[in-house]
Amino acid sequence: MTEKLILITNDDSVHAKGIRALIETAKLLGRVVVVAPDKPQSGMGHAITINHPLRINKIDLFPDVEAYSCSGTPVDCVKLAIYEVLKRKPDLLLSGINHGENTSTNVLYSGTMSAAIEGAMEGIPSIGFSLADYSSDADFSHCLPFITKIINQTLNKGLALNTCLNVNFPNLSLDKIKGVRICNQAHAFWADRFDKRLDQFGNPYFWLTGDFDEVIPKENTDLDAMKNGYISVVPTHFDLTNYQSISILEDWKL
Amino acid sequence: MTEKLILITNDDSVHAKGIRALIETAKLLGRVVVVAPDKPQSGMGHAITINHPLRINKIDLFPDVEAYSCSGTPVDCVKLAIYEVLKRKPDLLLSGINHGENTSTNVLYSGTMSAAIEGAMEGIPSIGFSLADYSSDADFSHCLPFITKIINQTLNKGLALNTCLNVNFPNLSLDKIKGVRICNQAHAFWADRFDKRLDQFGNPYFWLTGDFDEVIPKENTDLDAMKNGYISVVPTHFDLTNYQSISILEDWKL
Numbered sequence: 301m302t303e304k305l306i307l308i309t310n311d312d313s314v315h316a317k318g319i320r321a322l323i324e325t326a327k328l329l330g331r332v333v334v335v336a337p338d339k340p341q342s343g344m345g346h347a348i349t350i351n352h353p354l355r356i357n358k359i360d361l362f363p364d365v366e367a368y369s370c371s372g373t374p375v376d377c378v379k380l381a382i383y384e385v386l387k388r389k390p391d392l393l394l395s396g397i398n399h400g401e402n403t404s405t406n407v408l409y410s411g412t413m414s415a416a417i418e419g420a421m422e423g424i425p426s427i428g429f430s431l432a433d434y435s436s437d438a439d440f441s442h443c444l445p446f447i448t449k450i451i452n453q454t455l456n457k458g459l460a461l462n463t464c465l466n467v468n469f470p471n472l473s474l475d476k477i478k479g480v481r482i483c484n485q486a487h488a489f490w491a492d493r494f495d496k497r498l499d500q501f502g503n504p505y506f507w508l509t510g511d512f513d514e515v516i517p518k519e520n521t522d523l524d525a526m527k528n529g530y531i532s533v534v535p536t537h538f539d540l541t542n543y544q545s546i547s548i549l550e551d552w553k554l
Numbered sequence: 555m556t557e558k559l560i561l562i563t564n565d566d567s568v569h570a571k572g573i574r575a576l577i578e579t580a581k582l583l584g585r586v587v588v589v590a591p592d593k594p595q596s597g598m599g600h601a602i603t604i605n606h607p608l609r610i611n612k613i614d615l616f617p618d619v620e621a622y623s624c625s626g627t628p629v630d631c632v633k634l635a636i637y638e639v640l641k642r643k644p645d646l647l648l649s650g651i652n653h654g655e656n657t658s659t660n661v662l663y664s665g666t667m668s669a670a671i672e673g674a675m676e677g678i679p680s681i682g683f684s685l686a687d688y689s690s691d692a693d694f695s696h697c698l699p700f701i702t703k704i705i706n707q708t709l710n711k712g713l714a715l716n717t718c719l720n721v722n723f724p725n726l727s728l729d730k731i732k733g734v735r736i737c738n739q740a741h742a743f744w745a746d747r748f749d750k751r752l753d754q755f756g757n758p759y760f761w762l763t764g765d766f767d768e769v770i771p772k773e774n775t776d777l778d779a780m781k782n783g784y785i786s787v788v789p790t791h792f793d794l795t796n797y798q799s800i801s802i803l804e805d806w807k808l
Contacts, residue, residue: 346599346662353759379746405675407794408600421659421743453806463796480808484795489675492633505607535799540661541738542717545789552707554734
């Protein structure tokens, strides 16, 4: 069997502890190439860089692993990796492990998951991994055996067309994790607030803040799984059409 | 009947011709407040600004319209408008008119559509408008009667929960437009390329470029409607779950 080529990226930058944990795990399963942001890119969603040029630099951060830092977003990293670094599509794309969970509508804001979705758009089996711990020193060790199993199953069985996986780990030790649940995306929302401050000239500036509140009850969500001690896996695609609304809108006679 | 409060944003900035056309049309239908980026934010997708503070400035660009420019992304504009400028949810959110079409998977990269999706997440009836003409001097006049009709129907009939509209106009004169089609999102993709150049020190940098190629044939897509001279309207939501894949993944026994 030929060795699998595994592309790894993230949104917390090449310097994050989470990508290092993912690299160490994936190295045992194939040839890993890393193309990841040179600085934190959390909250960048599916942004691409079109008004500035992009830079990539070869880096020597990970033992025995070819790696590059990129000045752009996670989606830029995926595009540059495929078209300039690898000059081919990898057999697998992994994104993460994110410092912080990406359940529910966070999938839209998340650079980690947008990289995986971009992979799916390229027809590459792609998985985003996130841990419900924002700290830079988060402990990822309990995620690793599950990541190995999910990667192996993905390589063996493949994923549906246009579909990637959104995998979230609760911040619990291995003996407290109850298992894995295949879920759907919760309809939870940020109750946004801004922290308004005054600068040295007395002019206001704003920091985005807020709490995450579930608003619309739904069965079998990723948020519920996580709250109950399960790892959530959501098959995630990029067709945003609400098909049920099409016939309603046809009656509008526009 | 109380006057409707209409929030307008875009991704081409407050200085774009497209937002001016949308403001002039919407002014006749309610009280308009504008909160839009102070510089072009195309391709920003659903990005939010979390590593820098945000600024908003009152501007006097549009006759008789309260307007603010914002240093952030289109999604930042929506959040700031609701929580700091209006201090309430508007009755309607309009985004655009974008210089350039946002059919197919462009909905993921588009700041215009991400602002509308953010509106839907806030429970606000929201519509993104785009014209298939990238030029800064594009002619939006043929879009305006259709925009008036779509706004009126949306205010009268409402939209399904969690759903906004993605409206795209072909670049044709009014007499050449064949009508409006309610569509689904095409599965078309960018064949990405990078334009590689060398800087003054001989180091490489990259500009993202490429062509848009439909890959996966589908019935009744926005891309087909536009190609055939129709205005496309896609009901767009933000549940990215591929429900059909859930039972397949359950068989993986993770």
